[in-house]
Amino acid sequence: MKTKIAPSILSADFSVMGEAVKKLEQSGADLVHCDVMDGTFVEPITFGGQMVKNIRPLTKLPLDVHLMIEHPKTQIKFFAEAGADIITVHYEACKKISDDYLRETLELIKSYGVKCGAVVNPDVPVENIFPVFPLCDMVLLMSVFPGYGGQKFISEVLEKVKKARAYAVQIGKPDLDIEIDGGVTEENAAAIRAAGANVLVAGSTVFKSSDMAKTIANLKK
Secondary structure, three states: OOOEEEOEHHHOOHHHHHHHHHHHHHOOOOOEEEEEEEOOOOOOEOOOHHHHHHHHHHOOOOEEEEEEOOOHHHHHHHHHHHOOOEEEEEHHHHHOOOOOHHHHHHHHHHHOOOEEEEEEOOOOOHHHHHHHOOOOOEEEEEOOOOOOOOOOOOOOHHHHHHHHHHHHHHOOOOOOEEEEEOOOOOOOHHHHHHHOOOEEEOOHHHHOOOOHHHHHHHHHO
């Protein structure tokens, strides 16, 4: 399965975001990971649909929008219309509202013709989102606690990746994108891929590199 690198623009210089996105495409990135934070689900506030709308014309790469927000259903329309190619939402945020909220949100995303995915934090069993695997185009497993870039990778998440890949195969979706987000480096990328993840989010690793293209290539190797 092809490894895809999705650098997080959370680690980019927001004052030159357009140039940063263009450079990612030139450097061989496969997706642009957009971390949306609301100051409630996680402490920081990053950006909303307007940022996605503004960078959409600047790249042909898929925009991978990760909603770290409360009540994600209320924001789906804005991000879909802004040009998101895939929108992922957190199990934890949805569970606080109702048992059906995650499924309803994923179905709403798909109704806009956008790919959808479910996310779990490091301390949440991946089995909790098994019921929505058939709906998902991607499953995102956090390997740090969401909110801040530059954190250390939580290696225990690799077991969750293995379980996710095994279950995807079991239900007839062997090519399901399994994304890992947090603490991804050139040193641990091979172990992450070996566990079954094929989409690697790398923010600090890519944006702090003196040679982004080489770093992205190394992450794929």
